[in-house]
Amino acid sequence: MAQNFKMLAKTLYGLEDVLATELRNLGAMKVETGVRGVFFEGDKGFMYKANLSLRTALKILKPIETFSVRDENDLYDKVFAMHWDKLMNVNTTFAIHATLSDAIFNHSQFVALKTKDAIVDKFRNTEGKRPNVDVKHPDISINIHIHKNRVTISLDSSGSSLHHRGYRTATNIAPINEVLAAGMLLLSGWDGQCDFMDPMCGSGTIPVEAAMIACNIPANINRKEFAFEKWADYDADLFEKIVESSLNKTREFYYKIYGYDKAPSAVMKANDNVKNANLSEYITIKQYNFFETYKPVDGKLHMVFNPPYGERLQIDIEAFYKAIGNTLKQQYADTNAWLITSNLESLKHVGLRPSRKIALFNGKLESRFVKYEMYAGSKKAKYQNN
Incomplete structure (x- = not known):
C-alpha cells in the first residue's frame, strides 16, 4: 500500500x-x-x-x-x-x-x-x-x-506557482491572479447552476476559471509541467492514470458564461485565452461597455468581476463606482453580483448595501470582496413570496 x-x-x-x-x-x-x-x-x-x-x-x-x-x-x-x-x-x-x-x-x-x-x-x-x-x-x-x-x-512538487495554469498567454493591464479568481468564484458560491457574467473581464481569467469550475475540469490540465516530473521517484504511469481519472469526472454545463469588456484589445486577448483553454463552446466574449448594455439573459444571473481600483488604471473613482451601483439597480434584477476592490472608499459610492464583505489580498493590496443581492421586484416582496 x-x-x-x-x-x-x-x-x-x-x-x-x-x-x-x-x-x-x-x-x-x-x-x-x-x-x-x-x-x-x-x-x-x-x-x-x-x-x-x-x-x-x-x-x-x-x-x-x-x-x-x-x-x-x-x-x-x-x-x-x-x-x-x-x-x-x-x-x-x-x-x-x-x-x-x-x-x-x-x-x-x-x-x-x-x-x-x-x-x-x-x-x-x-x-x-x-x-x-x-x-x-x-x-x-x-x-x-x-x-x-x-x-x-x-x-x-509544483515548480512555478500553480496560478500559471497554462492557458493565459495574453494579459491586459492589471490581470487578476488565476488562484485569486478561482478563490473568489468558490467564495461566491458559483456552482455552474445558472448563467454567469463578468462585465469587466479584461483578459478573460474569471470567465475561464468559472467555466472550469462549472465543468469540473482540473485547474491545471493545460500546464506544461510540474516539478515532481523531474524527481527520481516520478511514476509517469500513475500520473497518467490520475489525469485520465480526473478528466472522467468532468461534467456538462447547460448555461452560458459571458465576458464583456469595452477595450477591443482586452476582448481579443480574452478570446485567445478562452480558445487556449478549449472553452469556446461555453464562453462568449463581447466588446461591450457595462454601463451601456443590459442583462444578457432572463432569470437568475451570477456575476463576479474585478473593476479598476484607480491603482494602475486611472479613473474617476466616485463617478465610476456610482455608475456600477446604478447599472446593477436598473438593469440587473435577480442577480448576485460580487466585486473585488482595494479602494475601500470606492464602495461608499456604489449606493448599495453589501450583504457580505470578505477580506482578501490582490497582490499586496488589501481588498474587499463584496456581494450585492439584486432582487426582481422589491426585497420585501421577495420575502413575502417565500
Whole structure:
C-alpha cells in the first residue's frame, strides 16, 4: 500500500478555508488550516492529483526534514548532515527558496545562500564535484521555511506557482491572479447552476476559471509541467492514470458564461485565452461597455468581476463606482453580483448595501470582496413570496 506523508498547500490570505474544503473534497487526510497554507496528508498519487486539480493552491510542498537551530553555523551543519544523495546527484540542478516568519534570521537570501553552501559542500566532500544552481528551471526546487528557530525543509512538487495554469498567454493591464479568481468564484458560491457574467473581464481569467469550475475540469490540465516530473521517484504511469481519472469526472454545463469588456484589445486577448483553454463552446466574449448594455439573459444571473481600483488604471473613482451601483439597480434584477476592490472608499459610492464583505489580498493590496443581492421586484416582496 502507498505510504501517506504530510504536505503543505500554500495559498493566498483569505482562501485558507476554501483550499481546505477543496482538499477534503479531493480526498485529503488530516486537513489542518494555517496562515496562507493548509497542511494535509496523502500518498504520492494524491500529491500528483493535488497539483493537477486544486484551484486555490499556489504550491504543494513535501516537508522532508524539520529541526531547530541556534545560529547560522547550526543551520549549515544540520543541512550538511541531511542525506542529499537520496534526492539528487552531482548532475542535478537545484534552486532554493527561503521564507522567514518571525525568525532568528533577518534575510531570506542569506538563509538560501547558507543552505546552498551546505548542500554543495556535502557533495564536494563525498563526490569531489558539486551540483549547480539553476534558479530558472531547476531539476529540484528546495523550500526552506524558518519560524522563530524552527526550520522546515521541503521539496517543492509544483515548480512555478500553480496560478500559471497554462492557458493565459495574453494579459491586459492589471490581470487578476488565476488562484485569486478561482478563490473568489468558490467564495461566491458559483456552482455552474445558472448563467454567469463578468462585465469587466479584461483578459478573460474569471470567465475561464468559472467555466472550469462549472465543468469540473482540473485547474491545471493545460500546464506544461510540474516539478515532481523531474524527481527520481516520478511514476509517469500513475500520473497518467490520475489525469485520465480526473478528466472522467468532468461534467456538462447547460448555461452560458459571458465576458464583456469595452477595450477591443482586452476582448481579443480574452478570446485567445478562452480558445487556449478549449472553452469556446461555453464562453462568449463581447466588446461591450457595462454601463451601456443590459442583462444578457432572463432569470437568475451570477456575476463576479474585478473593476479598476484607480491603482494602475486611472479613473474617476466616485463617478465610476456610482455608475456600477446604478447599472446593477436598473438593469440587473435577480442577480448576485460580487466585486473585488482595494479602494475601500470606492464602495461608499456604489449606493448599495453589501450583504457580505470578505477580506482578501490582490497582490499586496488589501481588498474587499463584496456581494450585492439584486432582487426582481422589491426585497420585501421577495420575502413575502417565500
